[in-house]
Amino acid sequence: MLFKEDEVARAEAKAVRENAGWYRWTHDLVEVTGADAERFLDWMLVNRIAGTPEGRGKYTTMLDEQGQIIDDLVAFNRGGGLWWLSTLYGPHAVRWFDAHREGFEVAYADNTQAWDMYAVQGPNSAKVMAKLLGQSVDELKRFQIVDAHVGDIAVVVDRGGFTGELGYEVYCKREDSAAVAEAIAAAADAFDAPRLTTLEVYVRSLPMEKGLALRQDYYGLTPYEANLGWSVHLDKDFFGKEALEAAHAAGETRSFVGVEIERDSYEDIAQKEILRKRGVPRGYVTQMIYGYTVDKNIGFAVVDAKRCPVGTRVTIGPNDSPAVIVEPKWL
Amino acid sequence: MALLAHVDTHRGVETAFGKIIPEREAYSYCLRTIAAFSANIFQVMRVLNDDWEDRTSQICEIANMMNCAACAGGKDELFQYLDQFYTDWNIPELVKRSAWIGGIWGDYGDEAEDMAGRVIQFTENRVEKELDSCPWDIVGSEMCNMTTAMFTANFDIAAGGEHGAITNDVALNMCEARGCGNPHCRVVAERLDKFNLEHQDWLDHRGQPTQPVHDTPVERRVSHAQGLRNGQYVQAFGEENSLEWQYNWVAQMGWVWSISFPLIAIRDMAEDDDEFERILRIVFATAGKNSFVDFFAREGLRSWLDIPRSIGDNDPRVMGAYIDAVLGCQLVPHEFEAFDGEGVEIRVSQENFEGRFEMAPLEEITMGYEAQWNGACHTLVSPEWSVWIDEDDDDYIINVGRKIDDRAL
Secondary structure, eight states: OOOTTOHHHHHHHHHHHHSOEEEEOOOEEEEEESTTHHHHHHHHBSSOOTTOOTTBEEEEEEEOTTSOEEEEEEEEEEETTEEEEEESOHHHHHHHHHHHOTTOOOEEEEOGGGEEEEEEESTTHHHHHHHHHTSOOTTOOTTBEEEEEETTEEEEEEEOOSSSSSEEEEEEEGGGHHHHHHHHHHHHHTTTOOBOOOHHIIIIIHHHHTTOOOHHHHTTSOTTTTTOGGGOOTTSOOTTHHHHHHHHHHOOOEEEEEEEESSSOOTTOOTTOEEEETTEEEEEEEEEEEETTTTEEEEEEEEETTTOOTTOEEEETTTTEEEEEEOSOOO | OOGGGGTTTOOEEEOTTSOEEEHHHHHHHHHHHHHHHHHHHHHHHHHHOOOHHHHHHHHHHHHHHHHHHTTOSOHHHHHHHHHHHHHHTTOOTTSOTTTTHHHHHHHHHHHHTTOOEEEEEEOSSEEEEEESOOGGGGTOHHHHHHHHHHHHHHHHHHHOSSTTSOOOOEEEEEEEOGGGTOSSEEEEEEEHHHHTOOOOOGGGTTSOOSSOOOOOOGGGOOSSOHHHHHSEEEOTTSOEEEHHHHHHHHHHHHHIIIIIHHHHHHHHHSSSHHHHHHHHHHHHHHHHHHHTOSHHHHHHHHHHHTOOTTSOTTOHHHHHHHHHHHHHHTTOOOEEEEEETTEEEEEEEHHHHHOSSTTSOOHHHHHHHHHHHHHHHHHHTOTTEEEEEEEETTEEEEEEEEOOOTTOO
16 A cells, blocks of 8 residues: 655655666566477467567466456566566466366476566666676667676576566576675666665556556456457467457457546555446456556556446445546556 | 346345345354454453453463464474465565565454454565454453464464564554554554564553554545455455355354463463353353343344244244354354244254364353353343253254243353
8 A cells, every 4th residue: 555645655666767776576487398388388378479589578468268367477488498487476377287288298387486586677777787787788678588697696687577667677596686686786876776665666556657457457357358459369279269259259348447536545445446336336446556656546447348438437445435437557 | 236136146144034134244243243252251351360461461472372383383384384375375475474474464364354454554674554443342452462462473473483483573563452442453563673673572562663654534444344345355466365265264263363362361360160160151141131131132133133023022032043143143053943932942063063163162152152142031031031051962952941040140
């Protein structure tokens, strides 16, 4: 829960928007190998994974039998038949793969405990990274992943992140974590880039302002309902495709939207708080947060697509907080 | 919404007269009955021990120890347990086990118990949790202190190094408590090293935090937890518990933490079992009599259970229907053996009646409810009618019948 008066959180958000900031942010990491690894992932994931060049990654969703989202992740082709899946739900992904691996020569493991990860985010993050690595990262394209070194320590760096700003992620072995953190801190200090300590600033507030949602926001929606239709490739086969096609043909009944509340704070609005239009339940909020760049209490919601277009006035929660439906992206 | 659309999903507890108590209402009532039982037990404690500091320390220590013991096993098993918790709850690896897992752990328990509120702050160095409501707010100040001892156990378990030892690196304060008259319960955990704080003893947990707190304005407070208002609980990282899960969980665990744990210490405050049981019966009998001394309480009950006017005031079925509703809402399987103007007999297995949490059966439930319901029967129906509990093999028979007792309480 973030409040507009929180000057520490505000300063951390401002640093990432205007300069740079860094923090420890460990996604779960599932490693996939085997002769059929690429074919398996292309089947399990909605986006076109086959043909992803070595050293590049793709954002994608993963669906259940109903064509509804059960995870969203980035799949990196690390080369040599090795794939990295950066997800928040590693153990869940492994269990799901276990249930659907038949016919594929594939191996996978949740290696989250072996790797640690730091994020360096913000318009000046490339400068911090150049100082950290002793080489420019300007040539790195979005979701490009490369081997690099921090001093003598081998690391893996990708251009990505979850703030909507230019940013990089640094993977290192767990045993090197403290040394890498120290090196990042030193490089960041040179640019007055602070270490972020408020989880909700970098997990919710900064991402939401830029329209970046968590899997928990999308869970149970189809990619079309979640505004992720661009990632669906109906010209290939993937798990859940048939159900998704049928649902899409029938027309989306829910939509993923933004909400802005018109009160000073949102203490009475939990995740899945009920959203009403003229007193009738028409959806639920998936999360709310304070956005320090837009200086508003903002949120994501899943609503009745027909009855709640952008501009609809609604109320949220037990105290009927007045709110308005907006596009789910503020910056 | 048309009723038919909800028939399959909306459940309830049926009264003896066919009225359905909706699931949410039954759940809410269940919580309050457990809290009321706990309040009676704490009255027994106050009779036995008139030293607030001493009795509070004793229940704090036992509650902490028992909460730690809930995760029995060696260090490896402990880590395995915590790993599973991390996986099930999808807690990011960056959340430090040494401190903050306790904050998440506590949150789902609070919500299941309709201790409605919010995690105000969740950072590496500080966690602040604020509650607007608490069904246990009738128990009293010792309970508020005891819960901080249990939170300490959550944090200690999470630290994982020395099982059950006070090793943690946070100061934990319930700086406001509804059971003490504050508008909120507020628990704040602050890292000792970050805020230059000392390790605490049992009675130090009601201090003030070093950093300012956030006080939610009246207009944005809530009356009920997520389960009751939204149908499920969602924790900070998106995992959900259904209302059904919460109801079943609390119908077991509510008895454990708020009654079983303190009872271990309270029993030891008595000179012997006879003294403890004598006082327990007196306290519960008084509580029962006071439940229905007001005429509007009797009328309210009749309305709630939909008791027809053809059944008069001096009829054992009124009391029988009340006991049936209590058991139903507490999710205790039972059945009527008799239900007429001559008396009521309710059969319930001893295992179900006392073993609300299977691993920690409570014979005090039988003692307490027998005295409480008997007292209640005297004001709800009339002193001509009594409640007593007989054993029948592995079952209990709860009787509402005529009984003359020259030494009645």
